[in-house]
Amino acid sequence: MTDLPIELDVLAVFAHPDDAELSVAGTLLKLKALGYRTGVCDLTLGEMGTRGTPELRAKEALDAAGILKLDARVNLEQPDGHVWLTEASRTAAVRVIRAHRPRVILTTHWDDPHPDHAATCRIVREAARLATMARYDAEGGQPAVKMPAIAHSLFSRLVVPSFIVDVSDFVADKMQAIRAHESQFYREESHEPTTRISDKGFLPEIEDRMRYYGSLIGVAAGEPFYVREALNVDDPVALLSRPMNIYS
Ligand SMILES: [Zn+2]
Secondary structure (H helix, E strand, O other): OEOOOOOOOEEEEEOOOOHHHHHHHHHHHHHHHOOOOEEEEEEEOOOOOOOOOHHHHHHHHHHHHHHOOOOEEEEEEEOOOOOOOOHHHHHHHHHHHHHHOOOEEEEOOOOOOOHHHHHHHHHHHHHHHHOOOOOOOHHHOOOOOOOOEEEEEOOOOOOOOOEEEEOHHHHHHHHHHHHOOOOOOOOOOOOOOOOOOOOOOHHHHHHHHHHHHHHOOOOOOEEEEEOOOOOOOOOHHHHHOOOOOOOO
8 A cells, every 4th residue: 555656556545534335345446356457545534534633533534544455545635625627626536647647547426515525526526537638737757548448326216227236245344444544433431412323323324325336237236337428338138148137
């Protein structure tokens, strides 16, 4: 694990230090098991969080990175609660994309109700395109890249997934990575203020959602993604003869 500019196959870009774990940890673990190099870029240190401190959250993020077996984890130190699509945020994201040259980026969906999450999606989409233009941020001294594909992690019933990743073998490790952010979630002995995600029912809900999306493809657990662009399928028979659920 490093924050040096090593090449990655997949980079997950999310707003707060526990967002990648909550959203796509199963997929990151599966991709790692398949031999891909994986990384996470957090846009903020989570300093607006009701519970924990930035220092504690940075340590928790490193612990979680170890559980996820990430090759790299970086933080862009944008202002938590004030993540905006600005020239500075776009340039920071372009630099991270050019440093790690991911083939695929996983990020939030633009319709996320948390403004930081929605802004992260917009920053990522614009930065992925700008990173291909050699004269954008030429002063950064990094070569342009081929545009990475972008898959948006989903939660809303209003968005139909483009695909669902079977993460059945990775649920336990995903939940362990989430619980590494222990300042944020339910602990009986904690005296910190209660938040939506520190409620006792929040982590079981995350597992329930994985079971629900898994049920749509006939497996124990799944993580859903939306891709805005048309998917280029080489062999539709191989794709469509995989197990599916006709009641999905
Ligand atoms: Zn978040």
